Ligand SMILES: Nc1ncnc2c1ncn2[C@@H]1O[C@H](COP(=O)(O)OP(=O)(O)OP(=O)(O)O)[C@@H](O)[C@H]1O
């Protein structure tokens with residue numbers, strides 16, 4: 001295993017950010033660490049990238065212990081994401097060259113790789129512009145490019161697409177997929193079900209510092225009972241009758257989403273049969289319905305069923321969902337924990353050997 005995490009704990013004073021987390025990632029695999037605000041995702045990434053020491057448990061990257069062999073860990077990893085480490089007054093190209101020099105790549109090699117990365121990340125036209133003039137999406141790409149200058153075996157991406165518009169997000173997914181095709185092992189944190197679904201081989205769901213589920217996206221979806229048949233009743237006042245009419249068709253009694261009025265019938269692995277049965281039952285009861293559909297459960301459904309709350313607001317479009325702790329987010333990011341012993345500073349200033357960056361971008 002390239003990344004191994006056992007019983008990992010971290011507390012900040014009385015806040016228990018991680019309460020005994022286990023997972024592992026095999027070479028060339030993508031692990032999606034999925035959870036809502038404050039779940040402990042960034043804390044896990046910061047420990048694995050040697051920025052802060054764990055309070056308990058252990059973690060290794062490429063066999064090196066993050067607490068005792070931090071320098072060796074830093075040589076094999078790259079980190080990009082929430083704590084953007086780009087110097088706003090330097091040009092894009094200069095930022096990459098500087099990242100290369102910090103890895104002792106030498107002037108010529110740093111320049112060569114910087115040039116290649118600017119082209120690859122579609123930033124060549126902006127290479128001579130100061131980073132502070134870049135858009136949010138460009139900064140994310142530059143940050144990711146900087147993390148790749150040393151050609152790391154293991155890459156950590158902390159919410160690589162949060163705050164990006166849908167087009168930039170899809171573009172970023174393409175870039176990430178390419179990296180994985182080239183053999184990079186990746187640990188990615190995200191609040192977006194869709195993103196974990198798109199990119200991750202395995203998903204670990206964390207909430208309040210503990211792992212609440214793990215598996216492939218398909219396995220997690222199967223856990224909540226396979227396919228779902230959904231429809232709306234045109235006359236909402238008879239929704240209850242519709243539920244009774246179709247309940248025998250599904251694997252479990254049908255349910256109604258209080259916000260949308262959509263009736264949902266769990267279909268297990270017999271999606272099309274249940275769909276037919278539901279149509280017959282509704283016909284028999286003379287009910288007019290709309291939007292009848294058979295769908296696989298989304299990871300949103302999984303998160304809902306595991307935690308009783310949605311993971312995030314964007315994307316799903318379902319009303320009544322809200323982000324937790326959004327207001328406190330800026331504070332949490334700015335907060336600096338106790339100075340670790342023998343590891344890089346806690347405030348993101350070292351970040352796999354890169355220099356004290358000023359924070360740029362929206363964070
Ligand atoms: N330096 C710190 N000092 C005190 N508390 C901290 C510190 N860093 C994180 N925390 C707390 O630890 C918990 C986990 O935070 P963490 O940043 O790991 O969450 P996250 O899953 O990355 O959330 P987000 O999606 O908002 O980025 C939160 O309650 C947070 O307030």
Ligand SMILES: [Mg+2]
Nearest residue numbers: 041042043082
């Ligand atoms: Mg975070």
